[in-house]
Amino acid sequence: MSLAFLTPDSTLARDVRARSPMERLALAAGARLSRVEGWNVPNAYDDPPTERRRLSETVGFVDRSSLTKLELQAAPAALARIVAQAGERLAAGAPTTDQSPAGGLALDPGLAAYATGTWWCPVTPGRVLVLGEPAAAARLRAEIRQAAEDAPGTVSIVDVTCGLTALSLIGPHARELLARFCAIDVRPAVTPVAGFRPGSVARTPGYVLVEAHDRLLVLVGWALGEYLWALVADAAANLGGGPVGAEALAHHLESADA
């Protein structure tokens, strides 16, 4: 029997929505929601120029709880092989515009590997947290399952999408914002891009991933979503920042790519 009861389903009827634990606070902050892959996603809060300014001049935070999150556990050697193979399989089917490295992913302590829109984050030698966009969730699961088929020992693939809530902190003050609630050292010299740090985040167990020089992804337990939002919104406001929706995020990422 599968563990389907853990997995959000993007094919559900329209009246059933997957909701972030921060949704109520996002709505209170003026969020305008739209349905994306079965999730209620905040598109925007303020006018686009305001949100873009936050991202380029101070700091914005984006609710990314809908990211697909898979916990992959196996013996260290088997795990490394699964990650490498799954990475290759995903890269093989990736669009040609994707400039990510083609497979052959290797896991180093403290460093996440990125390929074809997916982050492979080593938590321990025997445990990897895989982060991907919701649109690619089904394929991601399938490829990992395939790669794990011949692995020796027990391989556990558990969907923890709803186990971890996520916020991206974006902008020139992203690190400063993190420093207001987290003691993990994310100075570029210590935690470069792709740096992944399990540790105490906002006084709770969590993770920090440096997605880009101005972009940090913070993950804590789902039940702490409202708490995390309250904490981050409070600190961000003091730095001149605020919440940012998916539209401004997309624009920011396009600009960064350009």
Next chain:
Amino acid sequence: MTRLPPQPGERLDRKKTLSFTFDGKPVTALDGDTIGSALYAAGRRTFSRSFKYHRRRGLMCCAGQCPNCMVAVDGAPGVRACTEPVREGARVEHLNASPGLELDAMAVTDVLGGPFTPPGFYYKTFIHPRRLWPVYEWVLRHAAGLGRLPQGQAERSWRTEYRRRHADVLVVGGGHAGLSAALAAAELGADVVLADEGPEAGGRLLWEGGHEQARALTERVREAGVEIICSGAALGHFDGLVPVWQGSTLHQVRASQHVYATGAIEQPLVFAGNDLPGVMLSAGARRLAALYGVRPGTRAVVASTSDRGLLAASALAELGVEVLAVADLRDTPTAAAQALSARGVKVLQGWTVVASRGRRALEGVVLAPVADAQRASAPGSIRRELACDLLLVCGGEAPATALIAQAGGRTAYDPELGHFALSELPPGVWAAGQVAGEGEEQLAAASGERAGLQAAHALGLGDERSRIRSAELGTRLGAALRDAETPAPVLAASAMGKGKAFTCFCEDVTAKDIHRGVQEGYDSIELCKRFTTVTMGPCQGRMCQLSSVRLMSGETGQSLEQIGTTTARPPWSTVPLGALAGRPIEPAKRSAIHPRHRDLGATVKWAGDWRRAYDYGDPEGEAQNVHAAAGLIDVSTLGKLLVRGPQAGEFLDRLYPNRLSNLKPGRVRYGVLTSDAGRIMDDGTIGRIDEDTFYVTTTSSGAGAVEQWFSWWLADWKLDVQLSDVTQALCAVNLAGPRAREILAQLTDADCSPEAFAYLDSRQARVAGVGALLMRIGFVGELGYEIHFPAAYGEDVWNAILLAGESAGIRPFGLEPQRILRLQKQHIIVGQDTDSESTPFGAGMPWAVKLDKYEQFIGKWALAHFADAPAETALVGFTVDGGQLPTEGAVVLDQRGGAAGQVTSARRSRQLGRVIGMAWVPSALASDGQSITISDNGAQLSASVLTEPFYDPAGELLRS
């Protein structure tokens, strides 16, 4: 006119004025003024009243070191006026004086006190008669303290921010040495933070004529990438973590290397009336003049033990202040003394100050030769009395070693220098400038640069050239120190016996108090500190550490080395308690359904680290509705673990005292988790999802501990098992009641018939379209289904179930009704009905232990022992005969009236029409129908024991 013409390095913008009020009266300030400088410029000399004797106190250090100018600003007490910048419209008020600063009724203690109020007098005086202590306490508490906090929480709250900052090097102190250290380290590539207490870096250079050099150096440091935190006081050194309090932000700086360039603190002299407004430290007067353009006085006398006081006299003379005389403790004139004499200033070599004159402020001073200084006004002694309004004192300088001491550094008394100097530095800590004895103008930069290089080198930065440079600087500093001038030894105190000569300005401790303390037997500095409270005030020993040690030495005949210093403890600088509390946002866990509970008006309370719906306004009615129709409760807080692998069954068999490897897929079993001592740790259900996968639930509060317990044993046993904590990933609700089945049937494609979905079955099916795990179990005693599904669908599934059950009369129920319902079934709550000594046998659950299991399991040995030796007490149900509700925790009495057990749970059950509960009772009483007596807050309640569930004892409803 108190304001001087524009000074070259002043911080003022003279074109812009600001207004604020002091005790309700308007005061005009220049932009850049501190409250202290503006008030002084406006003619105010008394800034506060002292702690014990309510003596007038005025500006003394002008650097936030002493307690003399503490005021309340906009309701916040304990602010030092001399460093607090003026803000437009600020409301400044005096502290510790009533009815006013000029006329303070409590000043009577200065007249009557002293001989009658020595240290500790209130311990001795107010102990008799004991019954009056509350009255004494009320009076003393109202008389003591510095300022009053606003009554309203809103007025007491202000935003404080925490900021974590990692760095390669933290430099504390932004004087010449600190700036040089920061620059040297940064230029070698280190990430450097510099914290300085002052509003701008530069230290002494700023008021001793080197302001341009200081500001240029600061700019270079900033350009080198150093983060400069100004007005930032380092509070302590905690294993490498240095909190720096700046305005409203607490920077928690964690650096690999620390350079302390904390300088030295100018010491006052101890003489009669040394606290009178108009007596200032020499550097204080220079700061006031150079940075704020304020003339500190018109006719000045200077008493000094080193050239620093003499240089201050020169500086004042340059500003047009009439310097009447300089009493230099040293016998031989130095070049600075000769320069003063050349200007026509009278320099008295081998003289010092013995008393001040004046009531409201300084009107004159008495000088005497050192030889006569301690003889008071004995016949034949030489005295010279001068009328003046300013006395500058300089009693030498004490290196500010407190932070280094907290880091593990050591100090030793240096008789040549006359103070405690650093003797040992811990790894990763460097000292530069005055604190290292390398503070003279030509040395500070070299000292700082060397410390910065050393810190960078310790990080692996730098090259051969930088190492050579560091060595050269070391050589240069060594040679310079050999040639350095030795200051004069300082008198412990002058003119003992006449007037109050303060050693501690914060706590009003006089030289005589130290004398009395020693006479009473408090003859070590640590004991004396506790008895007299010397060094325990807001200045943290800055002004009094050295002088009190000198006084102790004089009293005991011991050397200063033998006396030693008091322990340097944080905080080194004054900090509001609010700064340490952080942002008032608690890490609360909330179920994904929580917003709906709020919508439904739930009473929300803490349950462990969760916020939970306690009830929806009618707990008894909600419980009743579960019996009558159906209820829905959010149980998402339950711990949820996935145990996977071919040895998962064996793993669980080793952990639980019952057998789980034989559980069939699709079935659920209750399990009580015991420690290796056989005591109950937790309980929950274990469901088998497939051959290799088990789904374990735990109590809400035990989830973390169970996960750790499992992980710990898994690491030890090295079984082929993987463990995942999915507690927060899944919502869980319990749909219970006689109509639960028909409600669920509307929402799921699963066959809910009793035959297809029996008690203790589990199924995966869609509920309201969402993939879910269903378990037919129940905690509340009615037909029930626990539904587990992805947390993201919490609100929608909850809504769908309530909607589907509307016509059947469903109602949500909270934690309190659940507790009533489970008590009716005598289902235990681990931690409430059990404690760390409880065993499954005592708790009436021998069926949960399978000692005949072939496998070894945790606690087997202990449980086998308990099985053979019946428990002394047992957990039973009871009903109260008279219907009174006993308090949880009430005592169960034995036949002789002694305590023999306790009530763990008690509720009024509307369904049963009586008060029910559970209690630990002597085993002899643990049988049906036994009568027990409960002692509850003085009342004795009679109750009857029932060992079977109160409601549906056969479990027919549960299995229906």
